[in-house]
Amino acid sequence: MKDASGALVPGAAVTAQNLETGTSRSTLTNETGAYRLAALPVGRYDLRVELAGFKATTQRGLVLSVGDETVLNFSLEVGTPSQELVVSSEAPIVNTTTASLGGLVNEQKLAELPLNGRNYLDLTLLQPGISQNTVVIQLGGGAGGTIYSSNGAPIISNNFLLDGTPTQNVLGYNGASVVGTTLGLDGIREYKVITNAFSAEYGMNMGSKMTIVRKGGSNQFHGDVFEYLRNRVLDARNFFDYSYGQCLASNPSDISSCKRNPPYQRNNFGGAFGGPIQKDKTFFWGVYEGLRHLKGNPVIAKGIPAACVANGTRTVAQGNPNGSDYRVTPADCGALIASPLTVNAAIRPLLALYDPADTNYTQLSRASVNFGQMRVDHNFGKGDSLFARYTIEDSDQLVPGPGFGASVYGFKEFQNAATSRSQFITLSENHIFSPTLLNTARISFSRTNPATDAVVNPSQTGQQVVGPDVSFANGLPMGLVVIGSNGTGNPNFTTMGPDFAAPNYHLQNYWSVSEDLFYTKGKHALKFGFLGNRIQIITGETVWNRGRVNFAGGLPAFLQNQPSQVFAAIPGGVERRHFRYETFGFYGQDDWRATSRLTLNLGLRYEFNTTVTESQGLQTTLRNPGAQVDVIGGPGWTSPLTVEPYMRNPSLKNFSPRVGFAYDVTGNGKTAIRSAFGLYYDVATIGSTTFGYVVGDPPYRSTSVALPPSWAPGFISANPGPYQPPFTNPGAT
Template sequence: MLGRLNCALARRALVLLAAPLLAQNYTGRITGTVADTSGAVIPGAGIVVTNKETQLTWKITTDPAGFFQVITLPPGIYDVVAEAPGFRKAARTGYELPDAGRLHIEFKLELATVTETVVVSESTGETVNTVSGEVAHTITSEQVEDLALNGRNYLELVALVPGVALLDEDQMATTTSLSVTRFAVNGTRSNSNHLMVDGGMNLDSGSNGSQINNVGIDFIREIRVQTSAFSAEYGRNSGASINVVTKSGTDQFHGSLFETARNDKLDAMEYFAPQKATFHFNDYGFSLGGPIKRGRLFFFVGEEWKSIRRLTSPTRRTLPTRANRAGDFSDRPNAIYYPGTRVPIPGKDLRPLMSEDGRAIMRVYDMAEKSAASYVDRPTSNNAILRARNPFNWRQDMARVDFRASDRHLLYFRWAHDAYDLIDPYGTFNASQLPTTPTSRNRPGFAPQLAWLATLSPRAFNEARINASWHGQRTPLLGANWKRTTYGFQFPQIFPGGGVYSDGIPDVSISGFASFNGPARVYLMAPTTDITVADNLSYLWGKHAFKTGLYIIRNRKDQNGRSVYCGSVSFTTSANAGTTNYALADAALGQFQRYTEAESDPVGFFRFSQYDAYVQDSWRARRRLSLEIGLRFSRYIPTYTVANNIANFVPALYDPAQAVTVRPNGVIVPGSGNPWNGLIRAGRGIPPKQAPRVPGWDSPEVASVPAGAPRGFYNPASLFMPRFSFAWQPLAQARLAVRGGFGAYHDRIQGNLIYGQTNIPPFSKQASLESGNLANPLGGVTSALTVMGTINAIDPNLKIPAVYSYNFGIQTELKQGFFFEVTYVGNVGRHLLRQPDINFPSLAALAENYARPSSQRAVVDALRPYKGYSAIRMFLSDANSSYNGLQTRLTRRKGNILFTLNHTWSHAIADASSDTENPDSGLEYTNRRYFRGSATYDRRHVLVATYTYRLPWLRRRKGWMGAVLGRWEISGITRFQSGPPLTPVGSATGVTRRADYVGGPVALPRGERGPDRWFNTEAFATAPEDRLGTAGRGIIIGPGLFLWDISLRKEFRLSERYRLRFQADAFNLLNHVNLRSPNVTTTSADFGSISSAGPPRNLQFGARLTF
């Protein structure tokens, strides 16, 4: 059956490919009825729908029931005219149809006496949705342009929608990070939302948490956010569907020049900072749109630049003194011996004994001192404060052409390009403690799209698009701080030429001092490409609007493993036969405790395809009842690598009879068993054509691990997702609607699940030596065989995460342009991901070990059930969640005072809050009931208000009074939000796990609560070794959030067409201290205290010339 289904999908794909290859569309529809004043329907009435911006028209007639519908309408402002013989013509003007929107209009035609038109003007604001039961909200271009946005990032507007909890209030960080995980929608995880631009994918499938293009707000027409029970046409992920609609040209020329700036001189002081942080922000650009040929061909172009000049946050590090770096250790109290002896070195003078590599290590610290903001030359901890430049540069190019080929065919092409460059002095990923690895996060994003809308017949319509989105992310190293030659490292590498930066310095760790990294673990190569092709075919039949479509996506990402091919050196006095009794002296002489070097930097060539199809019926079942019934199908194929150069641990393949023997100190008894017991390779081995890409593909190590696992380590799936919604209009006039719906949604699992599997044996080969000198690493002793370091694994029975969403609500239009709605929204999540350590010892094993004298206790690695391995972080799909929320919304989008007021009262519960959650380090990980509680993204109350007040005085006054005192506006965003649930933990042997609740109130009275003590610390204690902690999950509630952002604008009308607007924005106007979460570790000296806060008041100024 599945084979026949795949053939059917393939045949449909061929039909699509015979036409222009285009992708998924997000158009809307207008429905309505025509009747006379008595309520009798008028069949055959003529309906003309006109797009006011492009003058495109659609003409139809009503059916025998007086019903009409016009579908596949692009977003825009529409006029609708109804006429019938013997009746007066009626016109409704200014209806704003949002992306994927649905409008219903009812006409009451009067008998004609003379030829005349009745014009009923309507606001471009909201209308009651009497057509569907979905929960969706449109952020209009008015809101996009008028509301204060710190960093001018459109994603901040998504947080204005009911049901959205803001997880990070630092708006500027959203601009620089490309992250889309700073909010959670309706109790779903922050990486479960689907981002699109003009219906085309705008999400990096690697993490599901960052975007390809950060669209500039001056290029946005509107943002559509669908949060519950949306139709079968939509939904790659289980969270919200967020679509940005870009601007297009119209029949009139329009354009803008704009600039916005921020400077730290005008910012308030951060609450915990000793001084202001340096920060300069500039954002400037232009846009221009209009007709190339009126009524036929339109264009829109724009370009925007963002520049940030700032310093990193102050960081304290411990550096050796200048005397130590020169070889004089007389200021140290430690006895220092000749290596491997108990013979003291006279005067602790190591200068004649220092090795070339030891001197090179000390030159790294010399470099760090020169770049430090301050340094105290004393043998104390944290004697240096490091700050470095952290600039950000971004540019976006946007171009769009719309072409009306005929009355039956519309086409457009859109090009978007982001140039993104973030310089991090310590490294973007796996950052160094010292500025040895400055990187440029170079991530250019591209998104061309071609679309075609065709009227095939009066009843049949086709929408199609092809969309390609890709970025070329790399983090190349800058300068020379990463090079061996800069410091004079001389040691020979065991595997020369192991990677792109094989001439880089090693990672170095010295007990008691700042460590530093080389380029091997810092450089990331991760370009990704998504090509999506889709087609939607609509057919009208009576009161039914049928729609069916196909969605195909092909993804590729090549990513390196970032292994330590430049070497990794550890200097400690323990387990080091050649120690001097002081780790820093060991480093000066080159006497390492352990040296590790990887043979190569593995690269995974990852791919996946996904095929979705849907069918739906939008049915006007009764005059006042509309139903939407649909089914979406997805053929889900896991991400895999074309070279099959990945491996996985499978518990069912682990054979206890072949287990290695692990001594109490964690060392494996040589020859005692199979150290790779339980591993399996993907696919049927390395394909011959891929062999040159896989170092050591024909080695005995690779051959020793069997192949045969599914290429993505879990099986493909066929997913069926039913959708249903209704809208009932109880009254004759469309001023009240009762709506509800249900839908099943599945997530596309993030690619990071599998990317790290290239670093697992047998494809990750490395040498490890102990107690040697860096001048000749191979002269060291081959390391005793220890258990394998932490690895990731994937459950071969993994299921695709699902969310079942439902809602019921009432929406009504009040007087004077007010709209009110109250909606219950709920969902349950099943088969959600988590990543516990499945190899953590049981409570019984820990208790038995703890009962022994301390000298006889084994290390944790010796107690683990799967011998030969350390932590095994396995992705499982057995987590659950639930969400129940009451969402109320009051809006007014008409007149001089415009506002929205949203309140969400909700509770999100889960036994895992993220894909990688590993509470209690995996202890008793199968006890999901123990881990069930408030999700980390739960925010019990969220109140958000947005408002714009156009001061009415002197707006039309001419002369100097009108120029100075007229056309002022004030707008703002106010947010109150409950604090996050927090769980107290305590450090125990080998694990940090939940603490005990010992009684008493947890929350302190308001007058006693503060940054020094946020909650009652005496209510908790560290749990003993032989049982789980008794404190409930989320028992502590962290500080809430209060933000008041405001914008003041003044507009000057330079002429009939040209307007100049000046704007001043204040973020966190009252400079309210938004404390962040307190320390919840019982064994910490800072238990219960808070050491960081959100951004203080920031001021931003801008100017905008429009025509």
């Protein structure tokens, strides 16, 4: 603050008034003429300066965004406070106070930018340094939605904060539903993505920080209602969709029944409403958004030629033209076999599942999402304010089963059903002790629970996928049949069978407590804080319970029942684990206004996590991988296992210095030079590392590989593996 001669002006009263809620905050300029109003809520403000002997000066229409630090310099004119000078020009938009890099998605962008699907997370891809990841394999819930890397950091290293509440699920990719949606656009005020050089107040992850501020009510009632409809009528046909041509070929006498496009219907609807409960005191804002989606997915799986399937599953009396029951020729099988052969009796039920009607088809996927949110803000007075917010999103969908490499989707007999429920609760209180001392306390709870199950249906031939002639484990649907590979897939044949990772669920409970203290002293803007989290992960995995049979020798090996291996989870293993750990973070930050043009950002964060433990004691570490484990307690038996936590904890050394500067080159806020250095750690990405222990962690759960001369139904039940888990399941079912 200066006067017309350029002299510093101490003792001036500076007041910021929120134009939406009527609340205000005041402070005085110090001996250097500087002032600071820390932790103001986002919104539109009028900033007024008053001092005896000078005209009152008001800056109108100042827009303060999330994470912003706006610099406004005033030049006071001699006069009386009853005289007022009104300034309506915009504040400088160049950051001249911090070294952090990032981008803001404000209300205008949210409202005006084209956003297909109304998924606000997609707008993050417009920020510099953000690159989308499109190769995540969708096995199990929690890997949907927009997934990205920030400046090359791991895709699980991004932190998503909703009013300070973490929202990412156990995998750490994002907080999207199983449908891949991030709805609730009308409930977002704005959000900022900090991609690099963030200050000491941000921790938990080394990647980007997305800080989302939800809308609150104001002194005026307002709202909106919307409905978006899309269908196939105005859509062009997918060039690679052959379903229309197939329909014409199979229905030449009724071509009107054939549609150029598969079924498609998308209804996205909802509304928002809010306003005052008590003027200038209490406000509310509520949001609902729904999605109903029906889509036809044309599927062309790489199966076995139709004649090969037909003749390999019928006798001469039933129409086999090859002179012998269940006999196929190279002509039948598209030259994939070298000479005629008779299909093995055990293989015939499996071969019947490759019927062309189950290979080329249109699957109808269905999705439903319901999003709701309510936020209430209350001002107790000029020194105290509080808000509470509850957000919930339910979703479910039915989609084709995976094809495991040869095709995106698998055969018609198999589908995936997924559900999720995400809930986020935040309670935050601001207390102003003095114009230079402010405290923010926050408690929150988030719960994410994506789950996936396999849906199985009979073949179009009537062949069941559950039964004594096809099931690998008694009573369960069949496992995977892989032709031409010893893995889960082959580029020449779509793998037959349901999703080997389903059913599964990945539940995460996330309790969080934080406190931030803001203190202004002269040229120093100090900030100190604490963040504590308690994280509970409950994971259920049934990977390979139904088993897998591989025919690496290709189609001849399959038809003659000559497997290269069989593979399955050993029955009786524990399929559910309860993991626990906590994180604790402490930081101090000083933004020092060294000169009128130079600001130094100096900070230190110390953050660590406790050792991950399994609440039922089901944890081991493999110390001697060469130990004899074929027969427990038998000759030469050496236990390779010790009962102790899965991993060591190196996080106690996680000291994170943060140093940066911002220099206003010309002094008018239009050009800045910024630079920073920092050390960053991941302490919130442990969830994704726990799956390996649930899927296969001897002796609690493990897998077995065998090399039998032939495959037989029920092989998992008949030959459960080299050893059984030597334990009971203490509460882990």
